[in-house]
Amino acid sequence: MIGDHSDPRTxxxxxxxxxxAGTVAFVVGLAASLxxxxxxxxxxxxxxxxxxxxxLAVGALARxxxxxxxxxxxxxxxxx
Numbered sequence: 001m002i003g004d005h006s007d008p009r010t011x012x013x014x015x016x017x018x019x020x021a022g023t024v025a026f027v028v029g030l031a032a033s034l035x036x037x038x039x040x041x042x043x044x045x046x047x048x049x050x051x052x053x054x055x056l057a058v059g060a061l062a063r064x065x066x067x068x069x070x071x072x073x074x075x076x077x078x079x080x
Contacts, residue, residue, distance in 0.1 A: 018070050022063040029062030030055050 033055035037047055 014070075014074055018067050021070055022067045025066035026059040026063040028059075030059035033058040 034047060034051065037051040037055070
């Protein structure tokens with residue numbers, strides 16, 4: 001079928017967009033989580049290993065969510 005063949009440049013651009021967005025989402029999630037642990041009243045204002053590990057997990061979760069959101073929106077635009 002004609003519609004089955006996709007342009008490799010479009011695939012590469014989409015892959016680059018996903019990678020960049022995933023990196024930005026990871027950094028934002030990491031920074032926001034570390035800022036929460038550093039400045040939230042009532043918590044000890046010390047960044048320990050637990051806070052670092054939780055921040056890495058939050059960053060990874062933000063990256064995964066962003067990449068799946070981009071993939072889902074790209075899939076919807078291809079269906080149209």
